[in-house]
Amino acid sequence: MTQLLKIDNLTCRYDEQDVIAGLSLSLNEGDIGCLLGPSGCGKSTILRAIAGFHPVSGGSISLQNNIISSETHNVVPEKRPVGMVFQDYALFPHMTIAQNVGYGLHKLSSQKRKEKVAEMLTLVNLSDLANRYPHELSGGQQQRVSLARAMAPEPSLILLDEPFSNLDVELRKRLSLDIRDILKSLNMTAILVTHDQHEAFAMCDQIGVIKDGIIQQWDTPYNLYHEPVNRFVASFVGQGCFIKGKLISHESFETDLGVIEGNRAYNWEAGSGVDILIRPDDIVFDPSASLSCKIISKTFAGTSTLYRLELKSGAVIEGLFPSHQDLYIGDQININLAADHLIAFQWSEPSSKTSQ
Numbered sequence: 001m002t003q004l005l006k007i008d009n010l011t012c013r014y015d016e017q018d019v020i021a022g023l024s025l026s027l028n029e030g031d032i033g034c035l036l037g038p039s040g041c042g043k044s045t046i047l048r049a050i051a052g053f054h055p056v057s058g059g060s061i062s063l064q065n066n067i068i069s070s071e072t073h074n075v076v077p078e079k080r081p082v083g084m085v086f087q088d089y090a091l092f093p094h095m096t097i098a099q100n101v102g103y104g105l106h107k108l109s110s111q112k113r114k115e116k117v118a119e120m121l122t123l124v125n126l127s128d129l130a131n132r133y134p135h136e137l138s139g140g141q142q143q144r145v146s147l148a149r150a151m152a153p154e155p156s157l158i159l160l161d162e163p164f165s166n167l168d169v170e171l172r173k174r175l176s177l178d179i180r181d182i183l184k185s186l187n188m189t190a191i192l193v194t195h196d197q198h199e200a201f202a203m204c205d206q207i208g209v210i211k212d213g214i215i216q217q218w219d220t221p222y223n224l225y226h227e228p229v230n231r232f233v234a235s236f237v238g239q240g241c242f243i244k245g246k247l248i249s250h251e252s253f254e255t256d257l258g259v260i261e262g263n264r265a266y267n268w269e270a271g272s273g274v275d276i277l278i279r280p281d282d283i284v285f286d287p288s289a290s291l292s293c294k295i296i297s298k299t300f301a302g303t304s305t306l307y308r309l310e311l312k313s314g315a316v317i318e319g320l321f322p323s324h325q326d327l328y329i330g331d332q333i334n335i336n337l338a339a340d341h342l343i344a345f346q347w348s349e350p351s352s353k354t355s356q
């Protein structure tokens, strides 16, 4: 695997105030990375720094082993092999779709430009609309044009800044998968900025969860969900809640769900107080199980239903059960814990989301 992008100890500031602090990550060629985090955490600033629109006040950004941004060296945006796709599509309204896609191809002969535009429009499945103007297209079609325009000059890296946020939920889902397929078919490397974790999970190979300008974890979607490195990532990514427990051996805890075994060793002292992350899919409805709880609320979600469950101790957890089994608020039911990945945090760490 060849590394394409390397961000090393990056610091960016506005008005003397650091908004990105010591951020490092790397992305391999052909991978789709994601910057995920709450509003204002610094995602767009990082993307703007990679594109060359925001100066770097510390650290560096390298593309194909060449530094493109540092405190002392800044390659201008138009000289960077980087394409951008914006939230509002940013198409030129007075140009046809074909002219928009061909905009960055002025170095090619007119024949080659025509061929490239046709190739790109075929790729995004819009060949029939080449002579229309942007206002004659739907939002999803305009965003596909925007992607075709960004890809046409064959940049090394595509940056996508909240590209689906103007679209409705169903279209977002479909288009994010379409765009992933298109990028993968060309082995393009890309970075997506979003605050929507479902989009990040569906599209990306690597995701960086960012809080207050600091990257908390840069990892695969699977690891972010199952192996979050801290409480913020555990709370921000996926659903779940924490139950209180006590470490009784390096791998087992005494909790309101009984004694539970982890899949990793914790080197804390026996008796240490911990919060244990319980995902809704870790809880299995099982009439023959010995652990009982009461349903206090339910949210229907199509193929599954999310139940809030109160344990005898008063602690509340969530369980996600297939919706063909309809259970009622107030029902006393029996459950099992089936967690392959048990994540615990010591009480000394600041708590952000607990069940009690």
Ligand SMILES: Nc1ncnc2c1ncn2[C@@H]1O[C@H](COP(=O)(O)OP(=O)(O)OP(=O)(O)O)[C@@H](O)[C@H]1O
Binding pocket: 014, 015, 019, 037, 038, 039, 040, 041, 042, 043, 044, 045, 046, 195
């Ligand atoms: N031009 C500016 N001048 C001063 N501060 C700014 C400026 N632009 C952004 N900021 C601040 O920098 C921080 C990071 O902003 P940024 O836009 O990168 O966040 P974001 O994660 O992309 O947010 P969102 O998801 O809301 O777009 C925020 O605290 C924001 O208020």
